[in-house]
Amino acid sequence: MQSDRLISKILLFADGSEGCISAAKYGIALSKITGAALKAIYVVNTDLLKQLERARIFVKVEEIDYERDLEEDGRNYLRQITEMAARQNLSVETDLFKGSVHKIAIQQIEDWQADLLIMGELEPGLSRQDTFHDETELIFRKARCSVLVVKDTERIDQIYENLNRE
């Protein structure tokens, strides 16, 4: 059952984009202020890898190699977020998934009953042909909770660094 509090569960969406670490810092700062629980997820886009294999761009061995490396990237991002939260004396639950990025992100909002999803800003010049564009747009449209897109990364970095001084 969801809490009556405005923000009680913050889901951090780490996608490996430049903005996702700033988004995590914002989430950590917000959690510190509101006392909301934090969870960070990373989804290895195995759907895309399979598509590339079906299109014969990848051979099977490449698909396996790339999946392994992307999984490692995801673990690194989640580890970094855990360490950033720990520096602010907060704990964060983390989970790594594989599959369709938007479907899993939306399912996680439901399953964990998140009331806020925080994600990084898309690159300003992102092509509409980029699957990052599609996945993010689908998350915006289908998420049942509020979605916060973090911008102004310099300011967020400063706020995060100042948290312990307040």
Next chain:
Amino acid sequence: MRLSTLLNREAIIVPLQNFEKSAIIEELLEAVSRTGRIIDREKALQALTERENLGSTGLEKGLAIPHARTNAVDGIVMAVGIASEGIDFQSADGEPTHLFFMLLASEAVTSNYVQVLAMIARLNLQSGFRRKMQEAQSVDEVIEIIRQAEE
């Protein structure tokens, strides 16, 4: 990410001068080497050849994407080649190949590299894009076609 950010005039060949698979790979690699982004040319060629030996990167609808992940390059580098006459590149559909995107990426940028491969495949699904690229007569035209397709 945008494909157009990976374009470098030095690494666009219109038209390709070679007509045989390994020679085309070398021609594209030579072009991309001119950008100064290749750390080790021989290692890059070896990576491309090893990937080609696993299965041809000649796809359907006139497209080939010779590619490899290797730390012989810094980040993602791309070369584009046009062969309006069509070349036998052992394509998946048996048809001649007209459009070549060579991609090399270091292991640190796997996520972006996968996105770029997917973007090229998506662009090539557009018949207008394929036709315009096949008919391109100059480097400027190729750059403009890719930029427009990304809008």
